[in-house]
Amino acid sequence: DAGVIQSPRHEVTEMGQEVTLRCKPISGHNSLFWYRQTMMRGLELLIYFNNNVPIDDSGMPEDRFSAKMPNASFSTLKIQPSEPRDSAVYFCASSSTRRMETQYFGPGTRLLVL
Amino acid sequence: RKEVEQDPGPFNVPEGATVAFNCTYSNSASQSFFWYRQDCRKEPKLLMSVYSSGNEDGRFTAQLNRASQYISLLIRDSKLSDSATYLCVVTGGTGFQKLVFGTGTRLLVSP
Numbered sequence: 542d543a544g545v546i547q548s549p550r551h552e553v554t555e556m557g558q559e560v561t562l563r564c565k566p567i568s569g570h571n572s573l574f575w576y577r578q579t580m581m582r583g584l585e586l587l588i589y590f591n592n593n594v595p596i597d598d599s600g601m602p603e604d605r606f607s608a609k610m611p612n613a614s615f616s617t618l619k620i621q622p623s624e625p626r627d628s629a630v631y632f633c634a635s636s637s638t639r640r641m642e643t644q645y646f647g648p649g650t651r652l653l654v655l
Numbered sequence: 656r657k658e659v660e661q662d663p664g665p666f667n668v669p670e671g672a673t674v675a676f677n678c679t680y681s682n683s684a685s686q687s688f689f690w691y692r693q694d695c696r697k698e699p700k701l702l703m704s705v706y707s708s709g710n711e712d713g714r715f716t717a718q719l720n721r722a723s724q725y726i727s728l729l730i731r732d733s734k735l736s737d738s739a740t741y742l743c744v745v746t747g748g749t750g751f752q753k754l755v756f757g758t759g760t761r762l763l764v765s766p
Contacts, residue, residue, distance in 0.1 A: 583757065583758035584756040584758075632699075642746060642754065644701070646698035646699050646700065648697070
């Protein structure tokens with residue numbers, strides 16, 4: 542079975558540009574999570590969806606970040622405009638409601654904003 | 656104070672050694688506890704859950720002390736393939752029990 546799929550795997554962009562990260566959760570999982578990982582702050586939860594509905598977005602750093610989940614098999618995280626401090630690895634994870642605490646992570650998107 | 660604190664290491668040990676990692680957490684309402692493993696430039700993966708009674712999975716033993724808000728992971732007979740970063744994870748928050756990750760302890764096992 543395919544795991545969580547993320548694209549792109551690497552993204553290099555210039556400050557001020559829009560960045561869109563994509564995620565396909567594991568089929569049948571109805572919870573989806575976006576995380577950001579940096580050396581200084583470790584892994585931080587940005588937003589959590591359950592049945593395509595955003596439940597907790599308290600970790601979203603600011604209005605420049607937005608996330609959507611238009612259907613059960615696709616989610617996006619958008620940064621507009623991007624800034625150098627947004628450089629990080631962004632992970633998407635999914636889980637089933639019955640085992641919500643067991644999360645399966647995608648390979649991540651390495652974002653570098655110049 | 657961070658919600659989950661870990662010694663960043665690195666812990667450098669020879670093959671066959673026993674090594675232990677510790678972790679403390681600040682939220683007394685945390686209900687579930689885990690160790691995740693993250694290889695270099697890879698995603699985190701669940702290693703094992705941690706139960707109050709302690710639990711073992713092969714060479715790995717996890718312990719939880721709720722009174723001290725302390726979690727441990729013991730690895731016996733270390734293998735080269737155990738080299739990774741080990742993330743201590745607890746649930747936190749109100750209502751939705753989100754996962755809160757420590758920044759990890761790096762283990763390097765050498766021949």
